[in-house]
Amino acid sequence: MKIKTLILAAVGGVVGLSGVAVTSPALADGEQFIPMLVYRTGPYAPSGIPVANGFRDYYKLVNARDGGVNGVKLSFEECETEYNTKLGVECYEKLKNKGAHGASLFNPFSTGITYQLIPKAPVDKIPILSMGYGRTAAADGRVFEWVFNFPTTYWSQASGFINYVAQQEGGLDKLKGMKIAHIYHNSAYGKEANPTLEVLAEKYGYDLTLLAVDHPGQEQKATWLQIRRLKPDWIFMSGWGVMNQVAVKEAAGIRYPMDHFVGNWWSGSDADVIPAGKGAIGYKSATFNAAGDGFQVHRDIVKYVYGGDAAEAKKNNLGEVLYNRAIVNAMFTVEAILTAQGKFGNKALGGEQVRWGLENLDLTEARLKELGLEGFTRPVKVSCADHETGGPIIIQQWDGSKWSMVSDWIPTMRDIVRPMIEKAAAAYAKENNITPRDCA
Amino acid sequence: MEILNAFFVAPFVDMGSDYIFFAEVVIAGVLTGVMYSLVALGFVLIFKASGVFNFSQGVMVLFAALTLVGLMEHGAPVWLALIGTVLVMIALAFAVEWVMLRRLVNQEEIVLFMSTIGLSFVLQGLGEMVWGSNVKALDIGIPSEPFEVGGILLNEFDLFAAASGAVLVGVLAVFFHYTRIGRALRAVADDHQAALSVGIPLRTIWIIVWSVAGMVGLVAGIMWGAKSGVQFSLSLIALKALPVLILGGFTSVPGAIVGGLIIGVGEKIAEIYWGPLFGGAIENWFAYVLALVFLLFRPQGLFGEKIIERV
Numbered sequence: 001m002k003i004k005t006l007i008l009a010a011v012g013g014v015v016g017l018s019g020v021a022v023t024s025p026a027l028a029d030g031e032q033f034i035p036m037l038v039y040r041t042g043p044y045a046p047s048g049i050p051v052a053n054g055f056r057d058y059y060k061l062v063n064a065r066d067g068g069v070n071g072v073k074l075s076f077e078e079c080e081t082e083y084n085t086k087l088g089v090e091c092y093e094k095l096k097n098k099g100a101h102g103a104s105l106f107n108p109f110s111t112g113i114t115y116q117l118i119p120k121a122p123v124d125k126i127p128i129l130s131m132g133y134g135r136t137a138a139a140d141g142r143v144f145e146w147v148f149n150f151p152t153t154y155w156s157q158a159s160g161f162i163n164y165v166a167q168q169e170g171g172l173d174k175l176k177g178m179k180i181a182h183i184y185h186n187s188a189y190g191k192e193a194n195p196t197l198e199v200l201a202e203k204y205g206y207d208l209t210l211l212a213v214d215h216p217g218q219e220q221k222a223t224w225l226q227i228r229r230l231k232p233d234w235i236f237m238s239g240w241g242v243m244n245q246v247a248v249k250e251a252a253g254i255r256y257p258m259d260h261f262v263g264n265w266w267s268g269s270d271a272d273v274i275p276a277g278k279g280a281i282g283y284k285s286a287t288f289n290a291a292g293d294g295f296q297v298h299r300d301i302v303k304y305v306y307g308g309d310a311a312e313a314k315k316n317n318l319g320e321v322l323y324n325r326a327i328v329n330a331m332f333t334v335e336a337i338l339t340a341q342g343k344f345g346n347k348a349l350g351g352e353q354v355r356w357g358l359e360n361l362d363l364t365e366a367r368l369k370e371l372g373l374e375g376f377t378r379p380v381k382v383s384c385a386d387h388e389t390g391g392p393i394i395i396q397q398w399d400g401s402k403w404s405m406v407s408d409w410i411p412t413m414r415d416i417v418r419p420m421i422e423k424a425a426a427a428y429a430k431e432n433n434i435t436p437r438d439c440a
Numbered sequence: 441m442e443i444l445n446a447f448f449v450a451p452f453v454d455m456g457s458d459y460i461f462f463a464e465v466v467i468a469g470v471l472t473g474v475m476y477s478l479v480a481l482g483f484v485l486i487f488k489a490s491g492v493f494n495f496s497q498g499v500m501v502l503f504a505a506l507t508l509v510g511l512m513e514h515g516a517p518v519w520l521a522l523i524g525t526v527l528v529m530i531a532l533a534f535a536v537e538w539v540m541l542r543r544l545v546n547q548e549e550i551v552l553f554m555s556t557i558g559l560s561f562v563l564q565g566l567g568e569m570v571w572g573s574n575v576k577a578l579d580i581g582i583p584s585e586p587f588e589v590g591g592i593l594l595n596e597f598d599l600f601a602a603a604s605g606a607v608l609v610g611v612l613a614v615f616f617h618y619t620r621i622g623r624a625l626r627a628v629a630d631d632h633q634a635a636l637s638v639g640i641p642l643r644t645i646w647i648i649v650w651s652v653a654g655m656v657g658l659v660a661g662i663m664w665g666a667k668s669g670v671q672f673s674l675s676l677i678a679l680k681a682l683p684v685l686i687l688g689g690f691t692s693v694p695g696a697i698v699g700g701l702i703i704g705v706g707e708k709i710a711e712i713y714w715g716p717l718f719g720g721a722i723e724n725w726f727a728y729v730l731a732l733v734f735l736l737f738r739p740q741g742l743f744g745e746k747i748i749e750r751v
Contacts (some may be wrong), residue, residue, distance in 0.1 A: 043673045045573035186721040212721035215675045218664070219475075221468045221678060222711035222723055228593065229461055242673035246576060249667055253586055253595050271575040275669025 031075040032068070032337060032348045033099025034059065037091050042082030043216055044241045046271040050317035051109055052078065054326025057305050057316065062334055064304040069337050070346040081113065088113030096124055101350040104337060105129055105358070107329055111189035114147075120434075121146035126351035127358055129336075131329045132157075132265060132288060136192055139388030140425030141207065141359065142436035148358050150332070151282075151380045151391035152412060154192035155420060157264055158236070158287055159413035160393035162200050164262070164286075167235050167410070176205035181232040183223060183239070183247060186212040190238045193264065196417060197236070203416070217243025224250040237263045240274050244272035252279025259284060262395065269321045273398045281400045286393045289328045289377045291403035293319025296372025297327060321396075321403060334359050337367050359384060378409065384439035388421070390414045441534045451713035460591045465708050471598040473704020474662040478660040479681040480688065481612065481698040484655045487690045488616070489649035490541070490632075492552040496560035498678025500654055503567045504529055505661030505670045509578050510571040518580045530647075532563075534538075535730060537646045545642065546632055564675065568743025575669040582666060599661045608659060609697045612652075625649055629691070679724075683731035689744025698742060699731075706730045 038053055038383075039048030059074045068074055070151050077098060079091035088110055096103050105127045108114045114134035121128050128147045130138070131376050136155045138147035165180070166172040181196055184190035194210055200207040209230055211223050217239065224247075227235065235256070239247055244267045259282045263272070268285020276283075298318060306313040317323040340357025349357075363380045380389050395407040429436055455462040479501060486494040493502075507528050511521035540555050584597035616622040628635040628645045636642055661670070664677050680703075688699025707723035707730070715722045734742065 012733065041568060041573060041672075043671075043676060045568070046671050048577040049573055199653075210720065214721040214724045216676050218668055218673055218677055219472060219723075220464075221472050222708050222715070225465055225468055225708070226712060228464075229458075242668050242671060245671075246668045253584070254593060255586060271669070275575055275577045275667075277577060277579065 016314055028181075030348055031073045031099065032104055033101070034074055034076045034333060035091070035095035035098065035103045035106060036076050036078045037081050037088055037106065037110070037113065038078045039083040039110075040078075041080060042084065044083040047241060047266075047269060047322055048083060048109075050320045051322040051326045053108070053316045054323040055330045057301050057313075057318075058297075058322075058327050058330035058334070060305045061301050065300055069334055070341050072076065072337075072341070072346060072348050074334070083112075085110065085112035085116055089116050092117055092120065096126055099348070100313050101348050102126065102352045103351060104349065105333060105351065107131065107333065108134070109329075109359055111135075111192075112187070115188060118144070118147055124351070125355075125357040127334060129329070129358060131325075131332060133189065136388075137421055137424035137428055139386065139390075139421045140436075141385050141387040142384070142439050143425040143429045143434055145437060146355060146385045148382065150361075150382055150387060151288055151378060152393065153388050153390075153417075153421075154189075154264070155196040155417045156240070156388065156390050156412035156414075158193040158196040159200060159417050160410045161236050161262060161264075161286060162197070162204070163413065164393075164395055164407060164410050166204075166408055167314070167407070172204055174227045178206045178234070179209070179230060179232040180206050181209045181211060181227060181230060181235045181336060183211045183213060183227075183235060183237045185217065185238055185240050185243055186214045189240065189266075193236070193238050195420065199416060199420065200413070213239070213243055213247075215243075216241060217246055220246050220250050223247075224254055227251075227256065228254045233260065235261045237261070237267050237269040239263060239272075244269075245275045246272055248280045249276040251283075252276055258282030259397070262286065265325070265393070268398075268403070270403070271322075278400060280398050284395050284397045284406065285403075287321065287325075287396050288391060288393055289321075289324050290375065290405065291319070291321050291324060291396055293417065295376050296374075297376065300372055324376070327373075331373065332361070332363075332369060332380070334369070335363055346384060358382060359387075384437065390417065446717055447714070450517065464592045465712055466705055467592060467594070468598075469705030469708035470701055471602050471704070471745050472708065473664055473684075473701040474602040474697070475660075475700075476680050476704055477609065477697045477700030478601075478605050478656065478663060479677050479702060480684040481608065481693065482656045482660065483678075483681060483685055484654065484688075484690060484693055484696045485612070485649055485653045488629045488693075489645060490552065491549055491629055492692070494554060494653070495553065495556040495655065496563055496673040497653065497681070499563045499567075500529075500532075500657040501559040501661045501664070501677060502670070502672065502675040503532070503563045504654060504658035505578065505665040506567045506571045506576070508580075508658065508662065509576045509665065509670045512578075512580075513576065522580075525658055526655060530651045531660060532654055533647045533650035536650050537643055542614060542643055560675075564672070568672070573672065575671045578662065578665040578670050580662060580666070582662075584666075604659060604663065605697070608656065609693060612656075612693050615652075616735055621645070621648060645689050680727070683727040685741070686728075686731035687734050687741060690740025692741070692743030695741055695743030702734075703727045703730060 038052035039357050040052055041282055047250050063073050081088040103126050107129050111133050114130040117128055134149055136153040138144040138149050139153055170338050197208055213220055215221055251366045261283055263285035265287050273280035302313045336357035339361050340353045344353045361382045365379050368374055378391050390412050392409040394405055396403040396411050397406040458552040508521050508525040511524045544552055582597055582600050586593055586595045624640045624645055627640055684699040684703050688695030707727045710726040711723040
C-alpha cells in the first residue's frame, strides 16, 4: 500500500510540476540570456513547433559557428505558452529576471501576449520585438519606446496586398468597382488589417466585404457560402492555425480561383496547405522572408547544429516557412545585441542596452550576405521614431510541393499607413498619459 | 424603423428573392449538422450507459484520427490502419475501465466527470507524444469533388459524410433498442446497483460502450480530419457538439441527429442572413442561444428522458 501511495504521489508530483513547462539549463554569468516563449503543444502547435525550432537552431548556430556574439555565448530557455495569453504572461514573469542581467528582450510570437506585455516593457526595462505582429501603432517609437515591430506591420502588409492586386490588374485605377473580401480570424490579430483596407477602399473605390471567422475556425461553411454568392475578385485572409487549413480546403471546394486567394504572412506556412492536397495548388500568401533551405544559413545549420545530418535537420522543420521566419527573428535579435555591443562593449548586456541596439539596428545587404542570408529577407534600418521601417512584402505561391516567390518585392503605402500609425499612437499616448519622446 | 426592417424584413426578402442560394444554405446546414451529430453521438453513448458526461470525447476523436493517420504514415494500408485503430480504441476502453471506472463505481457523477477531464489531458499528451503535433493530411480515398445540381453546389465528401452519419445512427438506434446488450446498457444507465443486482456485468458493459464510443470517435475523426488535417484542434470540435446535446437530449441517439440538423441549419441561416447585423461570426454563440431557447420549453432536450424524482 505504501509503495502504491508513493508511486501515485510521484506520478502526481510529476504531472503537477509539468504544468510549469520551463526547461532550465544552468546559466553562466557571462552569457547573454534570451527567453523563448514557445508553443510546442496545444491547438497552434503545428505553427509553434517550426518557430521554436528556428529560434533554437539559430542561437545554437551563433554559439557553434561564431563562438557567440563577439565571444559572448547566448543562453536561452523555453517556456511553454500553448499560445495562451495568460500562460504567456506567466512565462514572461518567470523569465524576465533570469541570467546575470535579466532577459535581453522578449519575442512573444503572439499578438495577444504582446498586447499584455506592452505596458510591462517600460516598467521592467525589457524591450519587445514583435516582428510583423502585435500592435501596429507600436511602430511609432516616440510613443512606444520599448516595442519594435520591424520589418513591417499588418497595416503596411494590407497596403502591400492592395498594391499587388493593382499590379496584377494593371494599375491602381483598375481597382475601382472590384470586389475584395477580407476573411479574418475574429480576434485582435485578425482585425488588424481592417482599418487599412477600409481607408484604401474609400480611396481607390473597391468594394470591401469583411467576413469574420470565430476561433478556432474548424467550421467555415457559412463564410464560404457568402464568398460563393459574392464572387469576389480577390480574397485576402488573416488566419491562424486550423482556420487556414480549413479555408484553403473550402476555397478549393467551391472552385474559387486559388491564384486570387492571398493569405497574410501568418496564413502561408507549409502546414496550411498540406491538408488540402491538390486543392491548395495556386494558393498565395504574403511574406517577408524566403522559403526553402537553399541558403548558406541552412547549410551552416546542418553543419554546425546537426553535425551534417541533413535528414535530422529536415525533421526539425529546416527550410519551412515558419522555421525561416523564426531564423529572421532570431537574426534580428542577435544583430541588435551585436549593435548594442558596439556602444556598450563586448559583454553580456541588459534589456536597456539591447533596446538601444534594436533602435540603432542598421542591417545592410552586405551584412545579410555575411550572415548567409543574401536574398533571404530585406535590409532594415530602425530609428527612434520608426520602429517598423515599413518594409516591402513579397508574394509566394504553393505549387503542390513547395512555396515559390512569384512577385518582386512590393512596396507598401507609407504615405497612407504612417499617418494612421501616428494617429493611433497619439490616441494610445493620450489614453495612457504617455508624453511622446522627441526623436528630432 | 430601419432596425426593424433589417432584423425582421430584409433577411426574409433576401431568402425569397434568391431562393436557390437559400436552398444551398439549408443543405449546407443539414450536411454540417450531420457532422456535428457524429461528434455528439460519442457523448450520448457514454452518458446513456454510465450517466457520465465524457469530457474526453473530443480528445478521443483526435486520438483515434491521430492513430489512424499515424499507422498510415508508417506504411499500413487504409484497411489495416482502420483495423489497427479500432483495436487501439478497444484497448483504450479496457484501460479506462481498469484504471478509472472500476475504482469509481457508485461514486458521485461529478467524480466520474472529473476523471474524464483527467483522461482528456492524458490522451492528448499521449497522442502528441506518440504521433507528434504536426498537422497530418488524412486521405483515405473518400471522393471530394464539388458538383452542381440545379444551381446548388454540393460536394461528394459532404454527402459521403452525411450518409456515414445516417448509417451509424441507424445501427446504433437498432443496437440500443433491439439487442440484449443494448437493453443491458440502458439498465446500467438507469441504476448501476440495480443493474448489478440482476446480474448485468457492469464492467463488460462499460468496456463495450467505451469501445463503441471510440469507434464513433474514429468515424468523426476521419470526417473532420479529412477537412482540416489531423491536429490538436480536432479535439475542440467537441464544443460544437454541446449545443446539439443540449437540444437533442443527452440520452437519445435520434436526438443527437435531429439536434445536429437543427443546430447546423439554424446557425448557417443566422450567420448568413443576420450575421452582418452583428459584425459577423455569430454562428458559434447562436448555436448555444438556439439550444437554450429550446431548453425553456423542454428542459430535458427534445428527445431526452424526463426525470421525475419523488420525495
